[in-house]
Amino acid sequence: MSEQAGRYQRSAAGMVGAMVVLVVVVIGFVLFRDLNRNDPPSPVRTVDYAQSAEYAREQARFDVLSPDTLPEGWRATSARYVPGENASWHLGLLTGEGRYVGLEQSASSVDAMVEQHVDPDAVEGDPVDVDGRAWSTFSDSGGDLALVLGTGETTTLVVGHEVPEEALADFAARLR
Known part of the structure; x- marks a missing residue:
């Protein structure tokens, strides 16, 4: 057993993969929010x-x-x-x-x-x-x-x- 704390290997491919996952999550959130949003009605009311x-x-x-x-x-x-x-x-x-x-x-x-x-x-x-x-x-x-x-x-x-x-x-x- 080694006395050093465990470290993961950092690579450019790993960073790109993490960025792709993050962008997909953000796009998914934006689309979900857009589909489920209710725009408020016009604040200007019609009068008789x-x-x-x-x-x-x-x-x-x-x-x-x-x-x-x-x-x-x-x-x-x-x-x-x-x-x-x-x-x-x-x-x-x-x-x-x-x-x-x-x-x-x-x-x-x-x-x-x-x-x-x-x-x-x-x-x-x-x-x-x-x-x-x-x-x-x-x-x-x-x-x-x-x-x-x-x-x-x-x-x-x-x-x-x-x-x-x-x-x-x-x-x-x-x-x-």
């Missing part, structure tokens, strides 16, 4: 905006607009009416591609609404015809585009982030 719109119509001193139907794949995510001297109506939506679209109405001026919901330095573009009415367009460098209609003392603004003008015009045409 019809009740909020009806309440706003009863309370507001302006004609509250909301769509009868939403475009295919769109969903409402927020709806609120804020009463008072500066009453306002808001409807927030997500498109089928997950892009934000907002409908804002109040007695604020067009300039104030654009500054608040688009950008203080928004650029006015060419008007867009929606059901025979000319809506002004405003955009910013961040990808926001808004269609704005000032009627009497009420300003209606439809704003989208990286949403095509045609989609915003289609949504604006659904407002009643």
